[in-house]
Amino acid sequence: MTATAAPDASLGDTARTRPVREVMRHGVVLCDADVSVRDVARTMRDHRIGAVLAVDISSEVIGLIDESSLVRGWSEPDRTTAAEIADVDPLIVDPGDAVGDVARRMLDRGLTRALVAPPPPTEESGRWSEWKERGLPLGMIAVADILGRLDELGAAVRGGSAAPPLGARRVPPAAIAATVIATLLLLGLMLFLVTHGHPQTTTPGCSNPTQGGC
């Protein structure tokens, strides 16, 4: 048996690689495959969650239902069942997958959510048909979860090539030139004053009223 959880090489150093398990919402809400679409909508509302898993009577997972799936049962929401609208082929990721890698897979498939489940014992898949090979789903990760924690995850999600650090600002050459010229002018002025100026420069008018010399 080969070792699982190969590190994602495309994501640069490990400090910027965060596994999905550290970011995902743990736990899933289940619904009976036979309940109505309206009941699924109520379950989502009551749990304040965007997606539920439909399971049959033997706890076999039928598929994933999110807000967009509900539209499929719109015409008869009290008659259409959860099983009829469930997405049987959602994106499934491993808890050890890098969050940046999962972000890219969601973007590629145009999905805003992925189900997190233990990896199958054989090789990687991500296909729902291999659901039985995986253990029970552990949770979900949504694009909104990532967007809500950008301060913390931004670096982990950013593409493979290391972006230049934002803090290191380069001083433009024009600014350097201007500083040099200003310094030279100042030095010239000081030199002129030392060689030609009076020891004590007097200005017309009163420069120090407290001494009353005006």
Place this chain on the structure above:
Amino acid sequence: MPVSTTTVAEAMRPRLPSCTLRTPVMEVARKMQEDGVAHVVVASAGSDLIAGSISELDLLRAVIEGKTEAMASDVMSLAAPATIAAKEPLAVAVKRMRDEGIAFYVVVDGTPARPVGLLSHTELAAYLARG
């Protein structure tokens, strides 16, 4: 309550989440989070003119590409968002959504038509749960 007789106005979010062309990407992400929406409309400052829209996936793409310092205009989808009249039957809106793969509508009302709200899968799910 028969779903077919209700109008778009009854299910919509009665406020259109929007930002300007120059709103920073990170602020758009924050706004989405706070408002609990998946789409934000991008409008020219101080006008109803819609220049484009930004979805969660548009923002995710921006983050992946390292464009977190960019402005809304750099990451928005230029396609004009689908619009629907507030008086339209909800069933018509949902059917068009399914047939044309529309993710959300800008709901408009009055003459000349002005944007008055948003209708997406989120609002439809909430409406379904109320019924």
